[in-house]
Amino acid sequence: MRVTNMSEAIRFHFDVDGENFSSAGEASVMVKKKLRQLGFSPDVMRRVSIAMYEGEINMVIHAHGGTADVIVGEDAIEIILADKGPGIPDINKAMQEGFSTASDNIRALGFGAGMGLPNMKKYTDYMQIDTEIGVGTTITMRVNY
Amino acid sequence: MYEIQSLLHAELLCGEEYLQNEVYSACCSDMMSDVLAYVKDQGVLLTGLINPQVIRTASMMDMICVVFVRDKAPTEEMVELARECGIVVMCSPMRAYEACGHLYYSGLRGNAGDKHV
Numbered sequence: 001m002r003v004t005n006m007s008e009a010i011r012f013h014f015d016v017d018g019e020n021f022s023s024a025g026e027a028s029v030m031v032k033k034k035l036r037q038l039g040f041s042p043d044v045m046r047r048v049s050i051a052m053y054e055g056e057i058n059m060v061i062h063a064h065g066g067t068a069d070v071i072v073g074e075d076a077i078e079i080i081l082a083d084k085g086p087g088i089p090d091i092n093k094a095m096q097e098g099f100s101t102a103s104d105n106i107r108a109l110g111f112g113a114g115m116g117l118p119n120m121k122k123y124t125d126y127m128q129i130d131t132e133i134g135v136g137t138t139i140t141m142r143v144n145y
Numbered sequence: 146m147y148e149i150q151s152l153l154h155a156e157l158l159c160g161e162e163y164l165q166n167e168v169y170s171a172c173c174s175d176m177m178s179d180v181l182a183y184v185k186d187q188g189v190l191l192t193g194l195i196n197p198q199v200i201r202t203a204s205m206m207d208m209i210c211v212v213f214v215r216d217k218a219p220t221e222e223m224v225e226l227a228r229e230c231g232i233v234v235m236c237s238p239m240r241a242y243e244a245c246g247h248l249y250y251s252g253l254r255g256n257a258g259d260k261h262v
Contacts, residue, residue, distance in 0.1 A: 022222075025201035029230070032204065046207055050181060053205050057198070097182075110194045110202075113178030 001030060010038075010072040016056055016081075018065025021109060027068050028053035038072065044145045047123040048077050051141050054116040055081040061106050062086065063137065076125070079141045087133040095121065146210055146233055149189065152247045153237035155212060158224050160233030166209060171253050173245050177202040184208075189253070191244055197223050204230040214241045 002013040012034060014027035032049040040048075052068065059066045063085020071078040088094050095117050102112025121127045126142040146164045150157055157164070168188035174180050175194040180202050184190075189210045190203050195217050203211050210233040213219055218236060219227075227234045237244055249255075 022197050025198055025205075029201055029204055029226075042207065046205070049205050053201065054181060107176075109196055110175060110177035110198060113176050113182070115178045115182035119182050 001027070009074075012070040014068040016059050016065045016068055016083075018060050018063065018083075021060060024057050024060040025053050028056050031070050034070075035072075035077070040077075040145065044077070044143060047143050048079065051120045051123045051127075051143070052079050052081070054120050055079070055139055055141070057111055058116050059083045059085070061102055061111060066136070076142045076144045079124075079143075080138065081141075082136065082138040084136040087135060087137055088129065088131040089133060091129055091131065146189075148251065149210065149212070149248065149253070150235055152251055153212060153235065153239055153244050155235035155237040158219065158234040158236060159228050160210070160231070163209060163231065163233050168210060168253065170255060171245075171248055172255060173241050180206060187255070189248075191241055191248075193217055193241055195219055195223070197226055199223070200226045200230060200232060200234075203227075203232055209233060210235070212237055212244065214239055214244050 004011040012031060016027060017023050028049050031052055032045055035045045059081060063083035066083030069080040093099050097118045098114040100112045100114035106112040124141040125144045128140045131137040146166060146168060170187045171189035172184050172187040173191040175192055177198050184206050188208055190208050191212045191214055192199055193214050200223050212235045214237050216238045224234055
């Protein structure tokens, strides 16, 4: 984790390892801890960490990992998850609850119920998905506080 | 949570210092995706799934106790992670259905005040 403390914001940067499922979610646990130290309310901590956790798991399952940046701004926390994975062919479909392309292997690990993206949208105040097939996906989310 | 341990004949693996805390609701699932999507304010997670994401999911959802059913044994890494997160971990020989039944019958409900119990 790299922490940059600029005058206007604190930024946490993580490299999300895509090869090792057992470490998936580590960055989100760390972010929750940091937000607690910064004195954020339980509601804000929970929303940020759940949205980021879902995204982090998605990056490991679908995109061989990527990077996660969390920026604590003046009135919002921004989470940027970027990967160089296969991209999302149909965002509308991916946003439907229950739609998943995860393998049975992933389901056996307790994920892949098709709730990740809808859940990320539910817990955040803003979510944008930029995706290109064969190039990668960047998801930007914001939780106001 | 002392009562949970006794009702489920569970072995305590970590979090003894939190056992005196009260919990008011619980949920049971092997799908962490569903826990993340549907759980709201439940303090206890019962599961038969073994991987570090169980502990991380519980931590994300502010849950304070994880009970592994069917004598599933979490790894030392998982117990260590739970210690760091301040989560009580127990291991029960009961099956999930049976464990849930005991807790529900003793007053630990699914979601207090929610009609979708």
